[in-house]
Amino acid sequence: MPNNCLDLESIRCFLAAAHHGAFRPAAAAVHLSPPAFGDRIRRLEEDLGARLFERTTRKVRLTEAGRRFAEEAERLLEAEARCRARVLADGQEALPFELTVGTRFELGLSWLLPSLDTLSAAAPERTLHLSFGDTADLLRQLRRGEIDALVTSARLALTDLEYAPLFGETYTFVAARERARAHPLRRAADAARHTLVDADRDLPLFRYFLDAVPPEPAWRFARVERMGTIAAVRQRILHGHGVGVLPTYFIRDDLKARRLVRLFPKVTLMSDMFRLIWPAGHRRAPELRALAESLAKVPLR
Known part of the structure; x- marks a missing residue:
């Protein structure tokens, strides 16, 4: 029987699966085990009273109901982000959270590492961790859910990723x-x-x-x-x-x-463009966009 209340985390899982076209990489993107991820999708389908995905051995594909829900789900999460911003607009202390950002060695040491104190002052509730590596290794970590985002100017296929531009690189x-x-x-x-x-x-x-x-x-x-x-x-x-x-x-x-x-x-x-990149449907997408806005204000060193 359909449930009148929808779980936002399950909706984020749904959008991640829609972007990835498979449950396993989508589960990694939202930091869940594949069984837990599959359970969230199943419960969301039960809550909606509709089948959202056609499943095969390796891939999943949106049903017609899934395609209709995807459009509304994006708007729902955007509305949730606006609600959070309105609640905290009066200066109320936000709950603490952590993000892990990947970066190549040179950029991290010369720019991101010296900026941590400035970034912490801008959002005291946010703890940033860094992971260093080359772009290929960081991208693997991102797809496995080991890091939340990466800073790169590499030209990537962004079909299952979201990004925010930071600044140009000459x-x-x-x-x-x-x-x-x-x-x-x-x-x-x-x-x-x-x-x-x-x-x-x-x-x-x-x-x-x-x-x-x-x-x-x-x-x-x-x-x-x-x-x-x-x-x-x-x-x-x-x-x-x-x-x-x-x-x-x-x-x-x-x-x-x-x-x-x-x-x-x-x-x-x-020239190129540095970007902050994260998996589509990431549960901390609003916080990652806020981080990108802060990073864009930090000059390169």
């Missing part, structure tokens, strides 16, 4: 000053005298330059070194062992001190 093609003076790099043909230093075999950093210049002539370097992290890329370039592209914020002091110099200064490299 890039600069650089070399050590002495190397640039001894071996000028003014055209594509000059690349044959240089080593390109990048993060991995896909050359994700150099592509910010490559996508900003004509496809011909080709850029053929004498060799390519893959360093894994932008900190290691910076060290190799700084010591004169190659050239490469780095986030401008990360080498701002090097450029100012002329330890590194810009190559092709008239070329505007492609």
